[in-house]
Amino acid sequence: MAFNSSLSGMRAANADLNVTSHNIANVNTTGFKESRAEFAEVFSSTGYGLLRNGIGAGVRLTNVAQQFSQGDINQTGRYLDMAVDKEGFFTVSNNGTNVYTRAGNFQRDPNGYVTTPEGYRLQVFPPRADGIGFDTGNLTDLRLLTTDSPPSPTTRVELGVTLPGNAAQPTIAPFSPTDSASYNETTSVTVYDSLGVAHQQTVYYVKTPNPNEWQMHTYVDGTSMGAPTTVQFDNNGTLTAPVNGLVTLSPFTPSTGAGVLNMTLDISGTTQYGEQFAKRIQNQDGYATGKLNEFSVSETGVVYARYSNGEDQALGQVALANFSNPQGLVSQGNNTWTHSYASGEPRIGAPGTSDFGQVASGALEASTVDLTEQLVNMIVAQRNFQANSQALSTQDQITQAVINIR
Numbered sequence: 001m002a003f004n005s006s007l008s009g010m011r012a013a014n015a016d017l018n019v020t021s022h023n024i025a026n027v028n029t030t031g032f033k034e035s036r037a038e039f040a041e042v043f044s045s046t047g048y049g050l051l052r053n054g055i056g057a058g059v060r061l062t063n064v065a066q067q068f069s070q071g072d073i074n075q076t077g078r079y080l081d082m083a084v085d086k087e088g089f090f091t092v093s094n095n096g097t098n099v100y101t102r103a104g105n106f107q108r109d110p111n112g113y114v115t116t117p118e119g120y121r122l123q124v125f126p127p128r129a130d131g132i133g134f135d136t137g138n139l140t141d142l143r144l145l146t147t148d149s150p151p152s153p154t155t156r157v158e159l160g161v162t163l164p165g166n167a168a169q170p171t172i173a174p175f176s177p178t179d180s181a182s183y184n185e186t187t188s189v190t191v192y193d194s195l196g197v198a199h200q201q202t203v204y205y206v207k208t209p210n211p212n213e214w215q216m217h218t219y220v221d222g223t224s225m226g227a228p229t230t231v232q233f234d235n236n237g238t239l240t241a242p243v244n245g246l247v248t249l250s251p252f253t254p255s256t257g258a259g260v261l262n263m264t265l266d267i268s269g270t271t272q273y274g275e276q277f278a279k280r281i282q283n284q285d286g287y288a289t290g291k292l293n294e295f296s297v298s299e300t301g302v303v304y305a306r307y308s309n310g311e312d313q314a315l316g317q318v319a320l321a322n323f324s325n326p327q328g329l330v331s332q333g334n335n336t337w338t339h340s341y342a343s344g345e346p347r348i349g350a351p352g353t354s355d356f357g358q359v360a361s362g363a364l365e366a367s368t369v370d371l372t373e374q375l376v377n378m379i380v381a382q383r384n385f386q387a388n389s390q391a392l393s394t395q396d397q398i399t400q401a402v403i404n405i406r
Contacts, residue, residue, distance in 0.1 A: 003395055008058030009388030012039050015061045016381040023369045024378075031071070031103030031335050032367040034374075038063040068326045071102075071365040079295050080106045080114065083365040086357030088320035091348065092120035092336070093141065100321050100346070102365055103335040114142040118334045124303065124316030125350065134302075134317045136350060142303060142316050146292050149307040151196025153261060154286030157189055159203065160269025162278045163214060165237065167207045175206050175228070177219055182206070184214075185277040191220065192286035193258035203265075205231075205277075212272060218249055218265060225263075226250035233272040244268060287311055297361035301351035320356045321346040 019037040026032040042057040073083045082104035084090065089100035092115075099120065106114050106122055114122040121141040125134040163185065172181040185205040190198050199221050206215040212233040218225040226249055232241040239245055245268025252261040269281040290307025297303050301318030323329065328342025339346050351359045 005058035006392035013385035149290035154191035160281030
């Protein structure tokens with residue numbers, strides 16, 4: 001019995017050393033979770049149950065439990081480096097089979113897919129067809145394409161100016177865009193057609209003889225956009241006409257072959273005060289073709305392609321997985337796990353929702369191995385092995401002495 005107990009103790013100490021060595025070997029492995037050897041005593045029993053004065057029969061290894069604690073998050077500045085801050089695992093696909101990892105050192109393969117170093121593709125929620133939010137019921141491979149951003153024609157222009165309240169009527173009439181003496185003020189806005197070609201929209205302001213009243217003439221590339229609009233203010237300089245400050249411009253047909261531009265001019269922010277002319281508001285909703293500048297990832301895991309025209313295109317939202325019992329996950333190597341009956345089925349969700357953590361972009365989660373602690377564990381396991389070896393040697397001496405009795 002004593003021989004078996006000592007041998008089991010040596011085996012347990014050796015297993016503990018193996019686990020400790022594995023931890024030390026992965027002290028610099030991204031997203032690595034340290035393991036802990038767990039043991040239980042072995043006790044002999046009769047057919048009637050445990051003996052009251054029975055002596056144990058040694059020890060056995062019951063589990064090698066990985067400790068899913070949070071590792072330090074270290075900044076790298078690389079946009080494809082990601083870390084999960086708090087709960088959750090990245091979901092990656094290995095030839096159609098989903099596995100889970102905390103290691104966010106992703107890269108882009110020759111086809112533009114975002115993968116782990118082993119080639120497992122990162123899974124994301126795809127954007128909805130209507131462009132609002134993401135389809136959290138489906139997963140797809142994240143692919144980073146380098147295509148241009150398509151143009152979008154201008155449909156609405158917001159232009160707010162301050163007109164001088166002491167302005168006099170122009171000395172030249174009628175109005176002509178080529179004669180600066182026939183108008184008081186002018187400003188312009190760049191608009192875009194459906195091909196992304198820029199056009200110049202110019203607005204001219206002409207003071208009328210009536211108090212607090214102006215005529216506004218709108219042109220695009222020198223072409224009139226309809227009859228002039230009467231602009232009126234109250235005694236406080238607040239716009240009263242046109243109603244709601246909206247002006248529907250005449251359709252404009254570009255010479256580029258693009259579609260007809262149908263635009264609305266919003267001048268609701270226009271005022272009249274006793275000061276010099278000033279442009280206060282200028283916005284329009286069209287844009288030209290954009291060249292890809294960079295990719296970025298938000299805290300909520302949304303992956304954006306950012307373009308030179310100021311547009312951002314959402315390519316997908318990183319899908320995180322969580323489990324009722326993470327220690328029940330089965331290690332597959334390469335810092336990946338699969339779910340099991342013990343872990344429960346994966347719950348897939350978006351970062352920052354429910355109990356899912358957020359995504360730290362340009363950062364990696366360090367190994368959770370505490371090197372000092374592991375070195376102490378190694379010393380303890382070594383002492384345990386030596387102690388059990390000594391017990392085995394002592395039992396051998398006792399046995400030899402018994403054999404030698406005459």
